[in-house]
Amino acid sequence: MTLVTDASLVTVLAGGVGAARFLAGLVQEHPPRRVYVVGNTADDVVSHGLHVSPDLDTVTYTLAGAINPDTGWGLAGETWSAMAMLEHYGGQAWFRLGDRDLGTHLYRTSRLSEGADLATVTAEIAEAWDIGVRLVPVTNDRLQTRVTVAGEGEIGFQEYFVERRHAVPVEAVRFDGAESSTPADGVLEAIAGAGAVVIAPSNPIVSIGPILAVPGVSDAVEARRSATVAVSPIVAGAALRGPADRLLRELGHEPSVVGVARLYAPLVATLVIDEADAAEAAAVEAEGLR
Amino acid sequence: MTLVTDASLVTVLAGGVGAARFLAGLVQEHPPRRVYVVGNTADDVVSHGLHVSPDLDTVTYTLAGAINPDTGWGLAGETWSAMAMLEHYGGQAWFRLGDRDLGTHLYRTSRLSEGADLATVTAEIAEAWDIGVRLVPVTNDRLQTRVTVAGEGEIGFQEYFVERRHAVPVEAVRFDGAESSTPADGVLEAIAGAGAVVIAPSNPIVSIGPILAVPGVSDAVEARRSATVAVSPIVAGAALRGPADRLLRELGHEPSVVGVARLYAPLVATLVIDEADAAEAAAVEAEGLR
Numbered sequence: 001m002t003l004v005t006d007a008s009l010v011t012v013l014a015g016g017v018g019a020a021r022f023l024a025g026l027v028q029e030h031p032p033r034r035v036y037v038v039g040n041t042a043d044d045v046v047s048h049g050l051h052v053s054p055d056l057d058t059v060t061y062t063l064a065g066a067i068n069p070d071t072g073w074g075l076a077g078e079t080w081s082a083m084a085m086l087e088h089y090g091g092q093a094w095f096r097l098g099d100r101d102l103g104t105h106l107y108r109t110s111r112l113s114e115g116a117d118l119a120t121v122t123a124e125i126a127e128a129w130d131i132g133v134r135l136v137p138v139t140n141d142r143l144q145t146r147v148t149v150a151g152e153g154e155i156g157f158q159e160y161f162v163e164r165r166h167a168v169p170v171e172a173v174r175f176d177g178a179e180s181s182t183p184a185d186g187v188l189e190a191i192a193g194a195g196a197v198v199i200a201p202s203n204p205i206v207s208i209g210p211i212l213a214v215p216g217v218s219d220a221v222e223a224r225r226s227a228t229v230a231v232s233p234i235v236a237g238a239a240l241r242g243p244a245d246r247l248l249r250e251l252g253h254e255p256s257v258v259g260v261a262r263l264y265a266p267l268v269a270t271l272v273i274d275e276a277d278a279a280e281a282a283a284v285e286a287e288g289l290r
Numbered sequence: 291m292t293l294v295t296d297a298s299l300v301t302v303l304a305g306g307v308g309a310a311r312f313l314a315g316l317v318q319e320h321p322p323r324r325v326y327v328v329g330n331t332a333d334d335v336v337s338h339g340l341h342v343s344p345d346l347d348t349v350t351y352t353l354a355g356a357i358n359p360d361t362g363w364g365l366a367g368e369t370w371s372a373m374a375m376l377e378h379y380g381g382q383a384w385f386r387l388g389d390r391d392l393g394t395h396l397y398r399t400s401r402l403s404e405g406a407d408l409a410t411v412t413a414e415i416a417e418a419w420d421i422g423v424r425l426v427p428v429t430n431d432r433l434q435t436r437v438t439v440a441g442e443g444e445i446g447f448q449e450y451f452v453e454r455r456h457a458v459p460v461e462a463v464r465f466d467g468a469e470s471s472t473p474a475d476g477v478l479e480a481i482a483g484a485g486a487v488v489i490a491p492s493n494p495i496v497s498i499g500p501i502l503a504v505p506g507v508s509d510a511v512e513a514r515r516s517a518t519v520a521v522s523p524i525v526a527g528a529a530l531r532g533p534a535d536r537l538l539r540e541l542g543h544e545p546s547v548v549g550v551a552r553l554y555a556p557l558v559a560t561l562v563i564d565e566a567d568a569a570e571a572a573a574v575e576a577e578g579l580r
Contacts, residue, residue, distance in 0.1 A: 049339045049399035081369055085393020089418045091400055099389040103375020109339035110381055128379045 005193020015207025032132025295483020305497025322422025
């Protein structure tokens, strides 16, 4: 499928739940076929032998109207028979995979083992759900967020996010594999040729951070700074969802729209903030953003 | 767990459904703790990234009283949500894995990836189901039945058995990996030290064949010939289940209790045949078996 890049194209850098909900709103206003989503894959994990791509699936399931509205992840009306059996054996079941959701991971794992790349498999899954938007993983290469927890050392992202429920102090975050990764086909073109580039309201550190860490992506966004808009995931000093506020603070950033403005200033000309943060507008503008 | 080998021990070489049903009867007559089962692993398959051991699971589920009584494989009361989703994507779903059953394969795959051997994982699964008997895979090493189909070439066992429903002409069967495999700990001791060795009513070619192909096993059984009994899987010229009769014929054997007697004559002193085959008793005895 050839990508037509013109002013009608909106390219969105997206993490998981926050981005998915933003996209669900966007496609009410903008033709889905003219939305190109660059998805985060640094949360991907091989769980019990299956390749799971949590952020890509959250975007797909949400746009398909199939997401579990209570959790924001996983499928609505899900059953948990496989997990119950896993627990019967005393297996690790903190990373919950519903029965229907397992079908997605079985499919992805099969196709990858056949030699298909992640972008191809992601497109096949998105097509089956008929989501309309083009969803592309930022890279087909291995990219893994690694989190250094105080007193514990470095652990995987899902160990931090799900098993520890992001309730442990973080000293550092790095994106293993980033240096040697390359952007998936079309990603740089979609940023360069879009009418607008949007950084979705996702965690700047662990959702948008790995996307920007893939060589070439950050430069491509910077080159489009005047057409790039970020939507703040922080409202009134707190994350809309997840540990963004806590992570920003622990890693030396201000957990506010001003802190987000400082992080994104080299990349974006406009930061969309909530009315609750209207009083911070001048401070955001002082960082060089509208 | 140390294995006590004495006259009370019965060691059974076992395939899938036929063996499982035989074992369910045996443990009504003999203490389960004194039954040692050497299981076939040459049907094992990696399906969608998961390690599936069909024969081991059929024995476990049957002895646990959890088997689907209609099919003879899989779990009773199973649901199929993961397979339905896999089919939604157009994925290969001819090898049916139920949702609860998937939990077993997720557990096995995890444990193997952690470095546990198949014998350890099999014991853990059997323990969770509290089946009583000791179930041990014939080998921890890779062992794969390969079937040469006329006009098609060599395919995997599950492709032959499930996908083609064993309805294609077979020219040859071989057990890939057998030469370099070694028996799992305890297998040879359990054959050498048992009061009786039993070859279950399983397919002689593709269920018992690979067990005997693991170096040392055939010799160990031959050394116990006088204490070894085979139960014929062929009654009145037809397989109790599956393609044993057809396979015997295609590979140049007689599809009858006499053909089974000829195959097993070097290994067993006694062949248990059905009353329907009483007229063949003399012909069986002519092969040197009781």
